[in-house]
Amino acid sequence: MATTDIPEQLKKFEVPGRVTVLEGNGEMPKIEVRTDWGTAEIYLHGAHVTEFQKRGEPPLLFTSQFSRFEAGQGIRGGVPVIFPWFGAREGEAAHGFARVSDWELHETSAVPEGGVTLRFRLPETPESATWPAFTANYVVTVTDRLTLELIITNISAGQPFSFENCLHTYFHVGDVRTVSITGLKGAAYLDKVENFASKTEAADAIQISSEVDRVYLDTTAAVEILDSALKRKIRVEKRGSASTVVWNPWIAKAQQMPDFGNEEYQQMVCVESGNVSKNKIVLPPGKSAVLKVVLSSEKI
Numbered sequence: 001m002a003t004t005d006i007p008e009q010l011k012k013f014e015v016p017g018r019v020t021v022l023e024g025n026g027e028m029p030k031i032e033v034r035t036d037w038g039t040a041e042i043y044l045h046g047a048h049v050t051e052f053q054k055r056g057e058p059p060l061l062f063t064s065q066f067s068r069f070e071a072g073q074g075i076r077g078g079v080p081v082i083f084p085w086f087g088a089r090e091g092e093a094a095h096g097f098a099r100v101s102d103w104e105l106h107e108t109s110a111v112p113e114g115g116v117t118l119r120f121r122l123p124e125t126p127e128s129a130t131w132p133a134f135t136a137n138y139v140v141t142v143t144d145r146l147t148l149e150l151i152i153t154n155i156s157a158g159q160p161f162s163f164e165n166c167l168h169t170y171f172h173v174g175d176v177r178t179v180s181i182t183g184l185k186g187a188a189y190l191d192k193v194e195n196f197a198s199k200t201e202a203a204d205a206i207q208i209s210s211e212v213d214r215v216y217l218d219t220t221a222a223v224e225i226l227d228s229a230l231k232r233k234i235r236v237e238k239r240g241s242a243s244t245v246v247w248n249p250w251i252a253k254a255q256q257m258p259d260f261g262n263e264e265y266q267q268m269v270c271v272e273s274g275n276v277s278k279n280k281i282v283l284p285p286g287k288s289a290v291l292k293v294v295l296s297s298e299k300i
């Protein structure tokens with residue numbers, strides 16, 4: 001689909017100098033955002049933010065050079081929108097159907113301080129029809145930081161809606177072996193590398209020298225990634241989230257993922273914000289749950 005083939009119903013969301021809709025990888029519609037501070041890219045597939053970069057800084061997000069851009073496949077990197085379940089599920093794709101669904105773009109606007117706000121909505125799908133009736137809206141605000149809000153509303157007549165959600169962010173780092181992650185000391189976690197063993201984080205600063213796959217529970221704290229190679233501090237602030245997941249596949253897992261380069265584990269770390277496992281959400285009819293994450297960075 002060349003730029004000229006972008007459907008009219010998408011072109012109408014363009015904002016001159018700020019928002020452009022064009023053909024991305026895999027001939028998938030992609031939205032390019034330009035602000036006073038830098039750029040971002042979002043695919044309608046999964047409402048997936050694949051890039052965010054401030055002028056004068058390295059990209060904030062990591063997206064694999066080997067990622068697929070295909071129907072039914074998750075994009076490997078950026079910010080996967082995980083809903084309505086996290087992790088594996090019998091007979092289903094891991095991490096829910098939201099990240100492999102084509103979301104609808106409903107609104108784009110240039111915000112006064114020089115940024116851009118975009119709102120996406122998850123249309124009804126055969127999979128979503130098997131769950132209590134809900135709406136899922138996703139608001140992406142691009143300024144000198146990246147603000148993401150996943151808003152789930154239970155619109156069923158009388159059923160509580162039980163679900164997990166997570167913004168599964170892949171951060172770009174210079175060398176994961178020289179990164180420190182702070183903000184989780186004292187938090188209980190499930191160690192997926194050791195068969196979900198229950199542990200408590202003892203380190204002031206987490207360092208990575210092997211596969212790490214930890215689901216921290218009952219923690220609302222902000223997390224910081226200190227990247228000595230890129231001389232940058234990344235800050236992950238969140239609201240409406242009781243779980244934080246830290247993941248790096250390391251060498252063996254990296255080699256097992258066809259959509260991930262064998263050496264790419266060195267340039268990424270996931271710090272994910274959501275409500276998973278015992279922190280899952282049970283939403284009464286008529287109520288909404290907002291998962292909000294603010295991703296920012298500064299040179300150090």
Ligand code: TA6
Pocket residue numbers: 074087094095168192213245247270272
């Ligand atoms: O969030 C960490 C995790 O659950 C890991 O266990 C690993 O499976 C990762 O997500 C990637 O999941 P994906 O389905 O994107 O391959």
